[in-house]
């Protein structure tokens with residue numbers, strides 16, 4: 095119920111003035127690596143020093159103009175140059191709506207091709223984040239088109255969607271890389287499992303398909319039961335720890351991130367930066383409403399309630 099309300103608010107820009115702004119400062123500091131790319135690269139260096147890789151995300155989605163989509167594209171090309179200059183162990187994650195998908199699919203395709211061409215020159219990988227179910231088909235279609243020419247592009251599959259098993263099998267057949275996550279958007283019961291247990295069971299099933307038949311999957315979760323299931327499947331089938339990676343979000347379960355590194359697993363940290371943090375943070379609160387206490391704690395400390 096609270097999850098649904100928070101996800102609804104994540105899509106309402108007008109609610110930003112209520113939940114966003116200074117009230118959210120403690121959450122922003124916890125979940126967002128910086129406002130600008132330069133300071134974010136310091137966070138990436140620290141992540142690398144801790145034995146983990148990063149995936150940089152310039153916060154922003156569903157831009158309203160071609161100019162904004164082109165500016166986001168330029169920012170991503172800047173990210174690739176910054177990774178190259180720093181010699182960082184990092185790649186980038188991007189949302190197609192940030193590159194203009196809601197305006198014109200051809201615009202988003204031109205922009206992602208520019209990013210991929212630059213990434214190819216630097217030997218870097220680009221992940222297409224997965225957004226709400228209205229974008230699943232078009233995102234997978236664009237990914238398939240890109241795959242004809244570019245092999246440095248991967249996509250994301252969400253275990254809450256009924257369709258995902260068929261999508262995983264199709265992408266495994268292509269040989270492309272998948273990040274598996276549970277899914278962060280508000281979805282109707284016509285397309286997604288309403289019960290968490292079913293989402294989790296499907297996650298385990300898709301993880302097994304990806305580990306056994308896929309290409310270097312990213313298992314993106316903070317759920318210890320999902321992580322244990324992954325380790326057990328890998329051990330049972332002799333799948334070496336360099337054939338997949340765990341992925342977690344910046345600021346979440348640092349203890350678990352470090353423990354996995356100590357145990358010899360690959361861990362990549364999704365590292366968002368920028369000022370357009372409102373929908374991203376609302377989704378993080380929806381995943382764990384206890385995060386609201388950070389906001390409320392901050393408000394109380396600053397005497398604003």
Ligand SMILES: Cc1cc2nc3c(=O)[nH]c(=O)nc-3n(C[C@H](O)[C@H](O)[C@H](O)COP(=O)(O)OP(=O)(O)OC[C@H]3O[C@@H](n4cnc5c(N)ncnc54)[C@H](O)[C@@H]3O)c2cc1C
Pocket residue numbers: 222223224225250252275276277278279314315316317318341342343346347363364377378379381382385
């Ligand atoms: C690297 C990465 C990339 C992602 N990319 C996408 C994407 O492209 N598209 C998409 O729809 N979703 C994406 N997600 C979000 C994902 O779909 C889930 O919403 C999110 O990861 C929470 O699910 P969980 O697997 O951690 O399990 P849950 O069952 O939600 O949580 C398990 C435990 O993890 C911890 N935890 C989980 N979330 C939080 C949080 N916000 N704050 C604090 N603790 C938390 C808690 O201890 C919780 O009990 C991504 C997640 C990760 C880690």
